[in-house]
Amino acid sequence: MNPESWSELLDLVAGATLETLYMVGLSGLVTLAVGLPAGVALYLIEPAGPCPLPWLHRPLSTLVNIGRSLPFIVLLIAVIPLTRAIVGTSLGSSAAVVPLTLGSIPFFARVVEAALREVDRGRIEAVVAMGGTLRHLIFMVLLPEALPALLAGVTLTLVMLVGFSAMAGVVGGGGLGDLAIRYGYQRFNTEVMVATVVVLVLLVQLLQSLGDRAVRRLAHRR
Template sequence: MTWEEMGSLLWEATGQTAQMVALSTLFTVLFGLPLGVALVVTDTGGLLPARVLNRVLGLVVNVGRSLPFIVLMIVVIPLTRLIVGTTIGTAATVVPLTLGAAPFFARLVETALREVDRGTVQAAQAMGAGRWTIVGKVLLPEAMPGLVAGLTVTVVALISYSAMAGAIGGGGLGDLAIRYGYHRFETTLMVVTVVALVVIVQLVQMLGDAVARRLARR
C-alpha cells in the first residue's frame, strides 16, 4: 500500500472518528450533566433530598459504568437498530458510545459539584435563592474547572471507545486498524493509526487542561 493510499484512508477514518466522538460527546453532556446534578441535589443534605430516587439513580449509573464497552455494544444492538435503523457505521456507534460515557461523566459531574464550598451554597440560600437558581448560578459556575476536566477525561475515553467500536464495523480509526492493520497485515498502517490516536488524545488533553486552568484562575 502506498503512502498516498494510506493517507486517504487515514483521513477518512479520522473524520469518522471525529464525527463519532463529537456527536457522542454532545449527547453525553445532555444526559450525563443532568444525571450528575440529580445525584447531588437528591442526596441526603442536598437541595432536594430524595433518598429512594438517589439510590435508583446511583444504581443506574453504577450498572452503566460496570459494563465493558465491547459488551455494551452487543447488548444494546436492538436499541441501536430501533433508534438509527442499523447496527453498523458511524451513526450507529453513537448510541453505545453515549450509553457508555454518560454514566461515567455523571460521576465526574457529581464529584466536581461536591467539591464546591458548602459555605457558598449556604450564603446563596441565606439570600433567598431558590434551589434551581443555586444550581444554575452557584454550583455549576463554581464547579466549572472540575466539569471541564471531567469532560476532557470523558472525551479521551470516548476516543478509546470509538476505536473499540471498529470491532463491530463502527468505522473510524479502530475499524481501519482492524480491517487493514490486522486482517491484511498492513503493519505500517497499523502503526500510523496508533500514532494518530495518540496525537488526537494528546491534543484533546492539552486543550482541556488549558481551559480548566484558565477557568480555575478566574
C-alpha cells in the same frame, strides 16, 4: 511502500480520522446534554445534598452504577438491537454513536456529581438562607464554582470516547478502530496499524492539552 500506496494510506487514515471525530463529537454532545443534568440531579437529591430525596437517589444511583459497571465491549454487543431500532443499522460511525453515548453518560454523570461535591458548602448554605431558589443555586453557585472541575471532566470524557470509538471497530463501528482491524490486523498491514495508533495518540494528546489549557485559564481568572 510506493507513492501510490502512501497516498492510499493517507486517504484511508484521513477518512477514518474524520469518522472518529464525528463519533466522538456527536456522542460527546449527547453525553454533555444528558450527563450534566443527571449529575446535578444525583448531587442535589443525595441524602446529604441540598434537596435530599433518598427514595429517588437510590434507584438513580443504582442505574448509573450499572451503566458504569458494564465493559464497553459487552455494551457494544448488548445494545445492537437498540442501535438498529434507532439508526436502522448496527454498522458504521452513526450506529457507533449509540453505544458510545450509553457508555459515557453514566461516567460523566459521576464526574459531575463529584465536581459539585467540591463546591464550598458555605456558599450553598448562604444562597439557601437568603431564600434563593433551586435555579439560583444551580446556575449562580454550583455550576460556576465547579466549572474548572467540570471542564476537566469533559476533557476526560472526550479522551475516553476516543478509546471507546477505537474499540467500536471490533463490531464494524467505523473510524480508526475499524481501519486498524480490517486493513491492519486482518490483512497484516503494519503501516496501517502504526498510522492508526499514531493518529489516536495525537488525538488524545490534542484533546488533553486543549482541556488542560482551558482549565488553567479558568482557574487563573478565579
